[in-house]
Each structure stands twice: as structure tokens, then as C-alpha cells.
Amino acid sequence: MEYITAGESHGPELTAIVTGVPAGLSISEEHINSDLARRQAGYGRGGRMAIEKDKVRVTSGVRFGRTIGSPISLTVVNRDWENWTGRMAAFGEAPKDLAREVTPRPGHADLVGALKTNTDDCRNILERASARETAARVAAAGVAREFLAALGVEVMSYVVSVGDAAMPRESMVDVAEHKPLDIELSDMRCPDAKATLAMKKAIDKAKADGESLGGTFRIVACGLVPGLGTYATGADRLTSRLGAALFSIPAIKGVEFGLGFEAARRPGSRVHDPIVLKDGEFLRASNNAGGLEGGMTSGMPLVITAAMKPIPTLMTPLETVNLDTLCVEEASKERSDVCAVPAAAVVAEGEVAFALANAYLEAFGCTSMADIKANIKAYKARLRTIGR
Ligand SMILES: Cc1cc2nc3c(=O)[nH]c(=O)nc-3n(C[C@H](O)[C@H](O)[C@H](O)COP(=O)(O)O)c2cc1C
Ligand SMILES: C=C(O[C@@H]1CC(C(=O)O)=C[C@@H](OP(=O)(O)O)[C@H]1O)C(=O)O
Numbered sequence: 001m002e003y004i005t006a007g008e009s010h011g012p013e014l015t016a017i018v019t020g021v022p023a024g025l026s027i028s029e030e031h032i033n034s035d036l037a038r039r040q041a042g043y044g045r046g047g048r049m050a051i052e053k054d055k056v057r058v059t060s061g062v063r064f065g066r067t068i069g070s071p072i073s074l075t076v077v078n079r080d081w082e083n084w085t086g087r088m089a090a091f092g093e094a095p096k097d098l099a100r101e102v103t104p105r106p107g108h109a110d111l112v113g114a115l116k117t118n119t120d121d122c123r124n125i126l127e128r129a130s131a132r133e134t135a136a137r138v139a140a141a142g143v144a145r146e147f148l149a150a151l152g153v154e155v156m157s158y159v160v161s162v163g164d165a166a167m168p169r170e171s172m173v174d175v176a177e178h179k180p181l182d183i184e185l186s187d188m189r190c191p192d193a194k195a196t197l198a199m200k201k202a203i204d205k206a207k208a209d210g211e212s213l214g215g216t217f218r219i220v221a222c223g224l225v226p227g228l229g230t231y232a233t234g235a236d237r238l239t240s241r242l243g244a245a246l247f248s249i250p251a252i253k254g255v256e257f258g259l260g261f262e263a264a265r266r267p268g269s270r271v272h273d274p275i276v277l278k279d280g281e282f283l284r285a286s287n288n289a290g291g292l293e294g295g296m297t298s299g300m301p302l303v304i305t306a307a308m309k310p311i312p313t314l315m316t317p318l319e320t321v322n323l324d325t326l327c328v329e330e331a332s333k334e335r336s337d338v339c340a341v342p343a344a345a346v347v348a349e350g351e352v353a354f355a356l357a358n359a360y361l362e363a364f365g366c367t368s369m370a371d372i373k374a375n376i377k378a379y380k381a382r383l384r385t386i387g388r
Helices: 029-040 079-083 110-117 123-129 133-150 172-176 193-208 238-247 260-265 341-364 369-383
Strands: 002-006 013-019 056-060 072-077 154-162 215-222 252-257 275-278 281-284 302-308 319-321 328-330
Touching: 002 133, 013 133, 029 056, 029 133, 029 341, 072 133, 110 123, 133 154, 133 341, 154 193, 154 341, 215 341, 238 252, 238 302, 238 341, 252 260, 302 341, 341 369
Parallel strands: none
Antiparallel strands: 002 013, 013 072, 056 072, 154 215, 215 302, 252 302, 275 281, 319 328
16 A cells, blocks of 8 residues: 655645555545544644644545545645645746745755755745645545554554653553553643643743744554564565654654663663463563564554654744855744644554555455455464464
């Protein structure tokens, strides 16, 4: 299952095309729209989110609510487009008074993208480097999520920290108990009320100071069969595929599986998870590995923590160099999020869902949902016969 997106941040709409989707999968517009709404929410978002009301339009590949095995196209309208028709027209002459973007923002793609593509207007870069594109990704990922849900797999996320404000570090034994979160997540998407308050205060202060903040979030996937991915070829290890998927999200700068970097500080006996047999099923007594061993799912919940850098657009800007005058100036200051960690967590759920969906399709077939389900049932039954 693959997707490609197209669309500029202030163009008419975003498009995603998903290929390799088996036939017979139920797709719900409401589910996709609810993911789109979750991505738009989150404390710290900027003025743009008050303009957009992201809704998906499915224009191919689905008939009477079910996939038919052809490419699925999805679009999301940019309501802000109507304020940009002059500046973002596909054809015609550029207006004489067009304000070019010539003061690239440190930390964004502006400068390097302009140098690379030989343009004197960083807008050509930032329109596509903008994380507005992640709305199309989340719409596309809705298909992968429906596929996983049909197989009993749920992918969820929550915010762990924003700047210095963090949830108390859970022991990874607790993490092993991760089940679908029944906690009503606030607009900070953090299940810890005290930490939520501290995060919101940190965002308020950053906003008042013209600053921005990053943070960390956790992705958890439950209901996975053991053995997805492989130990046999480096590029196909699920670990590398999940890492690549998460690093494809703008501003993601770190990914930890299970205990992550903490594992490097501990001796082996305090890291590796003892194997136990419970009701005919191989489990682990703990889940420090975060559900991955040897590049494969272990059958325990998948637990990944990712780090997002602070938003590059600052209302108290850093120095930059004006591309016209080559003089030192303040970087561009434009409408922006102060913190988008809750939104990035929702995007990451989708990326993880795609990676997991592909691992299922490889292992159990890729054409018809009925065949895939039958293959999984047979696989699960075989796992229970080991040693008997
Ligand atoms: C959901 C989301 C929202 C974002 N919002 C903004 C924003 O409002 N302003 C901004 O300058 N960067 C924003 N970013 C970050 C930039 O897209 C990102 O930092 C930029 O692409 C450069 O990051 P990179 O070096 O990792 O590619 C956002 C990122 C995400 C994932
Ligand atoms: C539009 C979205 O995020 C945008 C990501 C973004 C950036 O530079 O990455 C800059 C901002 O856009 P604008 O300049 O239009 O205010 C964010 O709002 C979105 O998430 O839907």
C-alpha cells in the first residue's frame, strides 16, 4: 500500500492517491474526518486552523463504502485558498506588486530549497515544505487505519512532553500494559492532567515571548500478530521501515523504540524481556523492547516515542540574510503554530499505520480482505500448535 500526496499549502486543495489497497475493505468518511479533525486540534496551533475545516472527498477506488481494488484518491480543500488566489495562481503573469519571500527562516526549508531549485522566492519552497501537506497524509492513512482495524489492530498516540514540561516517566512495565486509551484526551492530547497544565503554561509563555516549542509524543499499536517484518534483510526490518516512516514527518528529529536510549544505559538483564507462555501464547514479562525483536513484531504492543523540534517560524525572529540585498535581517515572521506536537502525533499514527499495513499485506496477501483474514486466522492457529 503506497501513497503520494500533491498540493501546496495555500493552493486550492490537497490530493492523496493510495495504491495497493485490497478489495472488500470498509471505508468510512466519518473515521477519516475524525482523524483530520484530531490533526487540526491541539493547544498551540496558529490562526490557520481557525480557517480550515478539513473534510475528505473520496473520488475513486471506493464503491458503496467498500474498496474495489483500484487506486483511491482523496482530496482535502484549502479554505485559505480564496485569500491566496492572486499570489498562488497556477497560470498568468505574477502580479507586479507580488511580495517575494527573501528572508529565509532558520530551521525551515526556505534557504536550502531556494538555493537548490534556483528560485529567488522562498514561497516556491515553503508552500510545499509546509506541514499543511500532512492533512493529505492523514486522509490517506485513514485507509491504512481501516485496514488495520479490520484485523483488530489499533494505533493511537499521546503527547509525552512539550519543552521542559513532561509526563512523569512511566516504567516500561506500565507501557507493556498499553491498551487503547480510554482516557478522554484533552486538547493537549496528554493523558496526565498535571502535565497537561504545565504544557499549556509552557506554550502560553512561549507565545508571549515570541518563541516556539517542540516536544515528544508516543505512538502505541495494539493487537499485532508476532512476526511482522523480518530479521533477514536490513531494509525490510520493521524497525527500519517504522523509523523511515516517522522521519518522513517534517520536524521529527528523534525516534526511540521501547526503552530507547535508556536501554543503552542499563545492563542486559534490566533491558531484555523474559519470555513467558500464557494460555498457549508466547508473551513477554515486560515490554522494554517496545514490541520489536529482530526487526519483527513480538506480539507485544508496539511502543515508539518520537521527538519534534520547535517550530521554525518565530515572532521574535533569528537573524538571516536577505537574498536580494545580502544584508543581515530578521527572518520572515508570518502566521504560525507555536507548538504542533499534538498534531504531529496524529500524523505519526498514520505513518505507523501505513508501515504496519504493509507488513500485514506482505505476510498475508494483498488482494482480497477475505483471503487476508483467512490467512491470518490460519497463522494464529499454527502459532498455537508449536510444541504440541
Ligand atoms: C503538524 C505540523 C505543523 C507545523 N506547523 C508549523 C508552523 O506553523 N510554522 C512553521 O514554521 N513550521 C511548522 N511545522 C514545522 C515545519 O513544517 C518543519 O519544521 C520544516 O518543514 C523543517 O523541518 P525539517 O528540517 O525537519 O524538514 C509544522 C510541522 C508539523 C508536523
Ligand atoms: C496549515 C497547516 O499547518 C501549517 C504548517 C506550516 C508550516 O510551515 O509547516 C505553517 C502554517 O501555515 P500558515 O502559514 O498557512 O499559517 C501552519 O498552519 C496544517 O497543519 O493544516
